[in-house]
Amino acid sequence: MDIDRIEAAATRGAGRVRHTPLLSSPFLDEIAGRQVFVKAECLQHTGSFKYRGAWSALSALPEDTRGVIAFSSGNHAQGVALAARQHGLPSVIVMPADAPALKRANTAALGAEVILYDRAKEDRDAIGERLAEERGLALIRPFDDPQVIAGQGTCGLEIAEQATEAGIDKATVLTCCGGGGLTAGIALALEARAKGLRVRPVEPADSDDVARSLVAGRLLRNEVQSRSVCDAIVTPAAGKLTFPILQRLCGPGLTVTDEQSLRAVALAFLRLKIVVEPGGAVALAAALFGGQELDEGPVICTASGGNVDPGIFGRALEEMSGLDGV
C-alpha cells in the first residue's frame, strides 16, 4: 500500500466520487475549546464513505469480471450495489435475514440481488464462497482489500487539500473506526501529503479493539458482541492489511459512550445541518467531549455516514432539550 495506489483510485473516481465539504461552526468550536472541522462523508453517494472504496475496487477489476459479491447489512452493501450498477455489473449482497428493512430495500433498489441468511444457523462465508464459485463473482471485502483501502484514502487526499486551504498544517484527525479501512486509507494519504496531521481512531467504548490493539502491539478482537447504537462501526477486529498501517501511523485510540455519540448527532443536526448516524458521529463526539485527551490545536473529524433510522435520529434530537444555549 502506498500513495500511488491512492492517487490512482482518485484518478479512476474523478467525476464519480463526490468531493465532500469540510464544515465547521463557531458553536462547535466553543464547545470543544478549539477549532473543529468536520469532513462530511455522510454527503458521499449512498450516504457514506463506503462508496469510495467500492468504486475504487470495482473500477480496478479485470475487464472480464462477470459480477461482484459482498457481505454487508449496511453501508458497504449500498456502496457496492451502486458502484456495480454504474459499472454495468450484477451484484449479489449477502445479508443477515434480520437486517433493517430499509437497508435491504435500498440495496435492492440500487440493483443488487439480496440474499438473506440465518445468522444463527447458516455460515455466511460458506454461502458466499459457493455463490462466488458458481457464478464467477469477485468478492469485494469491506475493508481488508488494497483497492478498498486506496479508495477510502481518497478522503485523506481531500482532507490534506482542505486543511491547506484552511491554513492548517498541524492537527489531530479523528476517524470513526470499525475494520480500519477508512482510518488506514486516510493515514496513508496524510503521511504522503500532510505530515503534520496525525490520525487517531475513535471507537464505541464497548467495541474498543483497535485502541486496545494499538496499546498491546498486536491484533486483538472484541470478545463480547457490542450493544452500541454505533452499529455501522462495530466489527470483531481490524484487518490483517489495515492493522499494520494503523500501528505504524495512528493512535493512540479514543473511545466515546453512546450518549456522547447521540449528542454529537444532535449537534451536527443543529450546527452543521448534516444527518450523521451514531457510528459516523463518534469522531465528532471525541472532539467535542474528549478534549482532555487530545493535543492542543485544531481537530478534523470524519462524519463517516448518515444512514440512520428515523427513530434513532429522533432519539438523538430529544437530547437537544439539554443543548439549548450551548
Added chain:
Amino acid sequence: MDIDRIEAAATRGAGRVRHTPLLSSPFLDEIAGRQVFVKAECLQHTGSFKYRGAWSALSALPEDTRGVIAFSSGNHAQGVALAARQHGLPSVIVMPADAPALKRANTAALGAEVILYDRAKEDRDAIGERLAEERGLALIRPFDDPQVIAGQGTCGLEIAEQATEAGIDKATVLTCCGGGGLTAGIALALEARAKGLRVRPVEPADSDDVARSLVAGRLLRNEVQSRSVCDAIVTPAAGKLTFPILQRLCGPGLTVTDEQSLRAVALAFLRLKIVVEPGGAVALAAALFGGQELDEGPVICTASGGNVDPGIFGRALEEMSGLDGV
C-alpha cells in the same frame, strides 16, 4: 444590477463564503422521473444562503462604518450577526419578542445585540430608524439591496459552474422564494454564465405573491398572513429592486403545499443526509411532486436553509412512514 457586481461579491467572499455542494440521489431522480440536483445552501455558514448576502453587504460598507442594524427573526439575523463579528463591527438585530428562543439565542451568541419589540404595539421601522440614527448604524436589508442581491448571486455563479461540470447546459432552476433576493441573484448570474438555465420561483401555496405578480405583470402583496410552516420564506411582497429582475428573467412561479414541503424535508434527510427547513424545501418539493408543471429535462433546486426546530423536523420524519420503498 449586473454580473460585475456579483463577481465582485464573489471576490470579496473568497475564502469566507462556503462553496456548497450540488447533491443528487438516484432515489430522488426516480420519484421525480428526471435528474434532480440540490444546491445545499443549508450547509452555508449560519445554515442558510443569507450569509452570502450579509457578507457581501458588510464587506462593501465604507471603512468608517460604526456598526450595522437589521430586522429579522430568522436566517438574515444570523447571517448579519456572524458577518458583522467577522468584520469587527457591532450589530443590532431587531426581532419580534415572540421570535423562537433558539433563534434569539443563536443571534446573540454570534455577537449581536438583540432588541425585542412588541409586534402588536410597536413600529419596527421607527425603532430601527431611531437606533440607526442615534448610533450611526448602517441598515442591512434582507433582500432589497444591490449588495445583498449580488451576494446571493454568488450562489448562481456556483450553480453555473457545477451544472457545466455535470454536463448540463439546459435545465430548470427552482428557487425557494420569499422577498426574491436569492431568486434575483441567481437569475442574474445565470443570465450571464448559463443561458440555458431558466429560474422559476417556488412559494408556499398561501403565500404566492410572486407567482401572482409575475402573471399580473405588477408587484402584488399577500393580503392574508400566511399560516405556512415555511416561515423562512413568508414575506408580504417581493422588493422594488428584486421584482423587476424576476419579471425580466424568471417564471412562471410554482406553489407547493405544506405537506409536500414536509415530505421533501423527510426525503432530503433520507436520501441526501442534509437538514433542510420547510421553507428551504419548497423547491425540492416542486421538483419531486410538481413535475407535470415543469418542462422536460433536469431540475436544479436550491435547499436554501436548514434552521429548523427539532419538533417540526420530527413531524417531517413521521411522514417517512409513508415513504418506505420509495
